[in-house]
Amino acid sequence: MRSQNAAKRLDVAAPTPSPPSQAQPAKLSVAGLTVTFPVDGTHRTVLEAIDFECHEGELVCLLGPSGCGKSTLLNVIGGFLKPTQGQVLIDGAPVTGPDPRRIFVFQERGVFPWLTVEGNIGFGIQHLPAEERRQRVAHYVEMVGLRGFERAYPAELSGGMKQRLEVARALAVGPDMLYLDESFGALDYITRHNLRRELLHLWATERKTILFVTHDIDESVQLANRVVVMAARPGRIQRVVDIDLPYPRDISSARYLRYRDELLEELGLAHQR
Numbered sequence: 001m002r003s004q005n006a007a008k009r010l011d012v013a014a015p016t017p018s019p020p021s022q023a024q025p026a027k028l029s030v031a032g033l034t035v036t037f038p039v040d041g042t043h044r045t046v047l048e049a050i051d052f053e054c055h056e057g058e059l060v061c062l063l064g065p066s067g068c069g070k071s072t073l074l075n076v077i078g079g080f081l082k083p084t085q086g087q088v089l090i091d092g093a094p095v096t097g098p099d100p101r102r103i104f105v106f107q108e109r110g111v112f113p114w115l116t117v118e119g120n121i122g123f124g125i126q127h128l129p130a131e132e133r134r135q136r137v138a139h140y141v142e143m144v145g146l147r148g149f150e151r152a153y154p155a156e157l158s159g160g161m162k163q164r165l166e167v168a169r170a171l172a173v174g175p176d177m178l179y180l181d182e183s184f185g186a187l188d189y190i191t192r193h194n195l196r197r198e199l200l201h202l203w204a205t206e207r208k209t210i211l212f213v214t215h216d217i218d219e220s221v222q223l224a225n226r227v228v229v230m231a232a233r234p235g236r237i238q239r240v241v242d243i244d245l246p247y248p249r250d251i252s253s254a255r256y257l258r259y260r261d262e263l264l265e266e267l268g269l270a271h272q273r
């Protein structure tokens with residue numbers, strides 16, 4: 001039986017992620033980014049003067065209330081939307097459109113219902129020789145705990161399994177960056193907890209640079225090495241908080257709770273005395 005303390009930790013059954021080096025040039029650099037949308041004959045500013053950087057191997061959470069522009073920001077970074085002003089650089093080069101090396105993971109949106117688990121995971125790597133492809137598919141099936149379900153279709157899987165399948169499919173392509181937009185939001189508590197643990201495991205073993213959009217404070221403190229706190233109307237960066245906690249994170253520790261309180265305060269949700 002697991003001890004009570006172990007149960008409170010978000011275990012990472014892998015090498016503990018080391019803090020990314022801030023000395024290297026930025027992997028991602030967002031500078032002076034503004035997005036306006038035409039609404040009722042005028043322009044609505046949705047994002048205003050966004051500046052931040054992300055280093056190789058970081059797991060950064062974009063945290064903020066509904067409507068503050070998190071998805072819009074991720075869409076600009078992903079090359080799906082052109083900013084009105086400012087620019088996004090990845091590895092020093094401007095982002096001009098979607099790039100297959102950078103993968104989006106949405107909530108249950110991406111798996112192909114007509115393909116099996118194996119078919120889905122192998123979809124983006126059809127250019128590889130058959131044996132290499134088979135090995136890579138098997139590796140990711142194992143990594144996300146879908147062994148035994150290789151021939152199953154998405155309709156036969158639970159919501160959490162489909163989500164893991166989507167993460168596996170994204171990783172099989174070997175992306176150098178991963179963008180997750182509220183990817184675990186619609187799942188039940190236990191599945192969410194397990195997927196966070198798996199994401200940290202993947203992060204520790206694969207060292208991808210990950211941008212994770214969430215409005216869940218606990219999720220951000222459990223996952224991120226840095227939290228970019230956003231505010232709404234217009235969407236902007238309010239503060240960037242470094243989460244200086246070792247992994248696995250003890251969600252009952254005083255330091256964890258202090259970060260949680262700090263973010264609650266930042267979002268204006270702390271208890272009023």
Ligand SMILES: Nc1ncnc2c1ncn2[C@@H]1O[C@H](COP(=O)(O)OP(=O)(O)OP(=O)(O)O)[C@@H](O)[C@H]1O
Pocket residue numbers: 037038039044046064065066067068069070071072073215
């Ligand atoms: N194409 C569009 N035209 C006009 N307004 C838009 C468009 N897309 C988004 N918006 C507005 O931009 C704001 C930010 O939207 P966005 O989807 O980025 O928020 P979000 O932080 O991801 O919210 P949520 O947490 O609910 O997903 C919202 O007020 C939204 O109504």
Ligand SMILES: [Mg+2]
Pocket residue numbers: 070071072181182
């Ligand atoms: Mg959104």
